[in-house]
Amino acid sequence: MTGGDDFLTPAHLGGPPVDTDNCAREPIHIPGAVQPHGALLVLRADDERAVQVSANSEAFVGVAPDALLGQHLADLVGDQGAAALRAAFAQAGPSAMTLTFRNGRTYDVTARRDGELLLMELEPPDVRAGTPALYHAIRDALGALEHAPDLHALLDVAAQRVRALTGLDRVMIYRFAADDSGEVVAEARAPHLHAFLGHRFPESDIPRQARALYVQHLLRFTADAGGGQVPLVPALNPVTNAPLQMGALVLRATSPVHLQYLRNMGVIASMSVSIVQDGRLWGLIACHHGAAHVVPQATRDACEFLGRVLSLQITAKRDAAVNARRAALGAQHARLVTAVTGTLTPLDALTRADLNLPGFLDTAGAAVRMDGGTRTLGVTPSDEDLEHLVAWLRAQGTPSVCTDALARTYPPGALFMERASGVLGVSISGNWDEYLLWFRPEIPATITWGGDPHKAVQVSDDGTARLTPRASFSSYVEAVRGVAQPWQAGDLDAALDLRGALLEVQGARLAALQDLNARLERANRELEGRNAELRRFAFVTAHDLQEPLRILTNFLELFSARYTDQLDGGADKLIGFAMGEAGRLRELIRDLYAYTEISAGGDEAVRDLALGDTLNAALRGLQAKVEATHAEVTHEPLPVVRGNPARLEQVLHHLLDNALKFSGPVPPRVHVRAERDGDMVRVQVRDEGLGIAPEYHAKIFEVFQRLNRLEAYSGNGVGLAIARRIVERHGGTLQVASQVGAGATFTFTVPAGSGA
Known part of the structure; x- marks a missing residue:
């Protein structure tokens, strides 16, 4: 289960041994040799003459390498064969055909052009099965793939049909995880073999450069892990003065590291076909056999074709699952959108208990940030952890996140993985200033590895870490932390919708x-x-x-x-x-x-002013009325307020005048007090006069509203309306509390001054 088909032994090119420092840079596409069951001929495109051949050319075309170099294409296959090859070289990709060479031998030939070079891969023809049988096998396989009801059944069918086509002992569907490790998700095998189904293999088994090559070239094949390799003659291509680029060739030699890996598994022959989704390597059809085995060219082409069809079917099944999930969530989606539409408080609407936002994606908790506020529902990280997480998401620069193991990409997530190992989130603004987040808690989990993944690297006597094929593939069970229940297909799409x-x-x-x-x-x-x-x-x-x-x-x-x-x-x-x-x-x-x-x-000027001074000024204006009514006006120590002096004097003037006027037959008694109330000062003017019925409390602040007979009391019904307007212009309120016969208390608020 490795990408070692493409490993290159660096010593072959005069480089250092494979170790952890140079593995990622290994030129796996230029092994400089082919597998011995076939031969390679490389011709210069402008004159169609051989410039580089495999050392086993005499066994295939009857001409030794030194004699073969310089020969013309027509000298090898005749004029008719040369014409067929020219048509093949003109194609965009490889072309397969069967040709008879001058020595009378017939081979399956894969021809392709690579810049100024013409490449011909020669293999013995398949004599075991004819074209009709292969056609029927492919047709039946396509029908079975098309009718698979779901992804699990689709992968099972693919493994079974590829095994039936190739006759290989084991065929596995291997799917890559987000961390580039892989899991066997389907398997068809001979009864005597132990199962790898459900086993995980570490990322190091298929290095990064191998995965990149697998996206470009879909099929790899090793016929005999013990068969050796055949070098190219000369080692450097005379046209390019560099090693031949062999990444696209099926006959390219297998690296010694991978050959040892296969032998450790008890595998002699292997083949893998890439499954590519949206330009990324989704997985592999990986095949193993316990003996040397050549999969014929036509069968390999059929397997590659089935791999392409499988990729399309996986896309179709994925899209169907996404659409089904969207349909299942459609009603709640509509309720959430309806709740937000037309409201002035969308944060309140989205977090209503009856809408159950966490339940939208079957989660334990959710968080919403909108309009400058944040709300959490259910089991979530703390407010501080949430702010740090969102800051990290903002730095990523992507509109969404979806992971069932947050701490692997965001290490601080380990601090709250019990509450939120799984996170799915979408930004609903340009840069995560507003967002929706769903959380899933950690769940106990184990991984069954195909052998101990920690033994892929060993340290030699000189202290150098060297890549060494694992000798054991026995099941190795490992407990893992920080993993949540995986998100369903369509969850992220539903959140993005x-x-x-x-x-x-x-x-x-x-x-x-x-x-x-x-x-x-x-x-x-x-x-x-x-x-x-x-x-x-x-x-x-x-x-x-x-x-x-x-x-x-x-x-x-x-x-x-x-x-x-x-x-x-x-x-x-x-x-x-x-x-x-x-x-x-x-x-x-x-x-x-x-x-x-x-x-x-x-606009009127405001300043800090002593409310006691303002009261005294108002009383001076009412001095004659105070004396005439024998009124008693008292007050407690009054604070500093902030306002317009003349206007606040008017307020006190009208309130005091009102108290003096409606005192009844006894001399008026009026008391003024004030107290701090946050950023405001609450001022009360209390009298012991006639009082006001509650049903008139609002009416008295309207213009021209009088509750008494004109001849009994002077006034025009404007004073209290003026007082309220002045208070409101200062950002305060003016209210009355009163009962008939129990006096009245007028209370107004104004901003506190710096010395209040």
Whole structure:
């Protein structure tokens, strides 16, 4: 189970022995020799003359290597054979045919062109089976592959049919894991052989450069592990002045390391066919035989063809499994997308308990980050571990991650592998700022290796680590940590589907928000213009109304003074009433102007100010009313607040005026206190007056709302509305708590100052 068919003994090229330092750089495609059951002829393309041949050429074409070099193609196969070969060399890939050479011998020939060289691989023809029998075997194999119900059955059928075609003792389907180790996932074998099914083989059995070569050239074959090898003559190709590139040749020699590996397994002949998926090596059809055995050229071609068909069928089965998984998750996918669509809080929507986001992929836990917030559901890493994991994912630069052994690629994952050894995640933003993650906990697991994987490297007496074929392939069971239940085919696709839907929803949401912001910006500009117009109107109106009132008041005073001796008591009363209403109208105009100015939202300077000083200023403006009502106004030590001094004085003025006005028949008693509440200061103005019924608590803050008879109490119903607007402009609130007959407590909040 190795890629050693392509190993090159470095000593053959004058290099050092194979060890762990140079193995990865080993030129396995230029062994400089062929297997002895066939021969190789290399001709120069421009004149069709032999420039390099295998040393066994005389046994095949009747001409020794030295004599064969320089001979023309037609001298070997005649004009008709040369014409057939020219047509073959013109093809893009290798072409197979049967040719009779001048010495009368017939061979199966594989012909191909490689740059300026023409290559011919010669093998004895297969005399055991005819074309019809092979055709029927291939047709039956294709039918069986097509009707396999699932991937497991497909691989079993492939192993059985390749064994039937080749007659080899053991045929295995070998699948590569994410760490490049491989597992035997299907097997057809002779009854006397022990099973390798379910056994794992380490990555070192098929080195990286061998896997790369297997993607380019799909078939390797060793006919006899004890048959030796035949060198090329000359060793360097005269056209290129370099070793011949032999990676594509089936006859290329097998490395001594791999030959020893085969013998240790009791294998003499071997063949492998690559299974390639999307340009990557998915696995191998690996074949073993206990005796020397030449698989004929036509049979090898049939096996390679079946390998290509198997690759297509694996893709089809994988796609079917993915589609089935998507269909199974479709209903929940739709529920998740529907929950997010149209909501202003998608994070809340996705993490609703009834949607069961962890259950979407049959996991123990999930995490969501959206709109600047993170939520976890079920069993997940800690918040700190989650942040570190996401930072690592961001550094990877990929939109998704899917692993059932996180700690192997992210070592810090070992700290929380009990909770999250398996991770599947998708970014729902450009760089993992927003994401969905699902977690699976560690589960106890064992791996059955085909021999101890730790004995692939031995240390020699001089301390050099040397690659040595493992001598034992007995089952070796190893316990593993940090592994979760594998993700199903289609899980990642389902998560990516959800990612795409969420990105689409978020895109629509972003477009809607951008449109809303644009409309709000236009509305704000219009509102600013209207506010400016309103302020101009209020100023002009106040000025124009004040002037007639002033003239009217002056005329009333003049009239009263000039004609006082001619007026009776009733006239004096009427003139006094007119004077009072004119004053009330003047006060109303002033308050309306103040309310309009505040509502229009002009910028006003704010600063730290002592609330006690502001209270004293308000009381000075009410001094006459305080004295007239014999009021008692007390206060506790008041803090520093931040606001506009004149505006906050207005607030206290209106609240105190309200308390003095509605005190009832007894002298008013008013108390002011304040306390810190976070970044705000809560101020209370409490009185013992008439009180307000709860159903009117909201109404009193509206413009022109009065709860008492006009003749009983002065006022115009604007003061409390002004006070609330001022408080709101400072980012606070103004509320009342009161019952009829129990007084009232007005509470407002303003920002705390630096000294509060």
